[in-house]
Amino acid sequence: MNILIVGNGFDLSHYLPTKYDHFMVAMEAIENWDLSVGEMSFDDLFGSLYEKENYFFRYTKAMYQTDEAKISVDQIIELKQHLKENVWYQYFSDHVRQVRTWIDFEKKIEEVLNYFTKLFEKITDFYNKDNNLELEVKTSISNDAISNKFIYLGERACDALSCVKILEKKYYKSVRDSNGYREFNYTDLKSKNYNYFISDKYIKRFDKYDFYMVENSIGDLNESLNNFIDIFNWYLCLICDLKFKSAIDDSYISNYDKVYSFNYTNTYTKICNNNRYVDFLHGKAGVNQNIVLGISDLKSESLKNIKAYGFTKYHQKMYKNTDYIFLSEIINYFYSTERKVKSLEDEINSYLDNPSLSVDVYFRTMFDAKTRDYGVLKQSSEEIYNIQIWGHSLDQSDENYIKEIFSFNGEFIQQRCNIIVFYFNNYAKFELLNNLLSILGSNLVERWMKNGWLKFEPNPNLIEINNIQPVDLT
16 A cells, blocks of 8 residues: 655645745735735735745746736735734744744744743732732842732743733833832833733732633633634635646656645645545645644643643644544554454364364355455455655654554554655755654664665655746746
């Protein structure tokens, strides 16, 4: 059986702008677009990248009908509003230099949740000794008499939480009153002087006490992530709708019995132009999108206690009903077949151990049938699985899937499996091997490579296969 597993690098190998950078640059272009100019084109979205990624976009425009990609003024207005209101987009826009890949994107979500955990734990500790919470959050500890009335959190954490509206960043001008005391005049004008405050909308006040509505704050973050996914889905639909200028020779990817995609796009089926079913493990873009975009797990007990599972991939997969079964169906089939083979083998041996049964027509007929079944199942159980991985980072975020892939050729699953990992360049190969060693350990990886079960090969070059010539960017 031939199996293909694809990640984001598969789309990039086909010159589709699906990197994190591509998405953020396009969204920034929409944010800053002058509506009086009218609709936006493909060049308007990505033109700022044409110098930096000249090679990539010359082939994008050579392969796809990019001139047909248009965004109407009404769409631009709607997107501008969504981008302005979405706290996650604003956070990533503010930290754009710290995020290079979609893996980094997931790590930044986890970082914000960790900061939120620290804040919530400090709020909980505060309420254990006081009835009313001081909304101002200090970034450095002072030694004055009222210092114990405040919550303290580092500048980096406060900055992140203010981006996602859990904290408010208030700017001020420092002045002296008539008695010479310093006071703050808060203003909407940004400056280098500011303080952080817990958002008042998450505080419920009673006569003698107040409390922090954590379900509301974490719920708002979750809803905003879902809205961000809607924005991302719109972008992916724009990319998915790009039509080829001419048919692509699909010989390099057409001979697979099973395809698993960690992407949200329909690139494989569009190239092959067939109805072969693809398992979209993290969901699929489209009108009825079920995109999974989140973190691997909740590491904080506080987040578990407030049931913040909506940020995890496994919750989203189950909730959105994605094709998350992966190789378990093959593994289960292997176990089931092995049990049947062993059972038939025992029955056949039992028959052979009793020669007197050979003269019985009934038993002889049954023996022949079981022998045939045994042969078919035995051959099935000895089938070789050839798995090719194209464009997946093999990062910790998909650790469970990676361990599932490498569960073959082992003590419990002796089924023969050969794996080829495609890589873009030598640096990518270096990183892929690093990631495998981190997840599987050196002993397992070395054993697979020594036995020839695991190989690294350069990506198939569809440019050479299809003799595609780059075009000038104008």
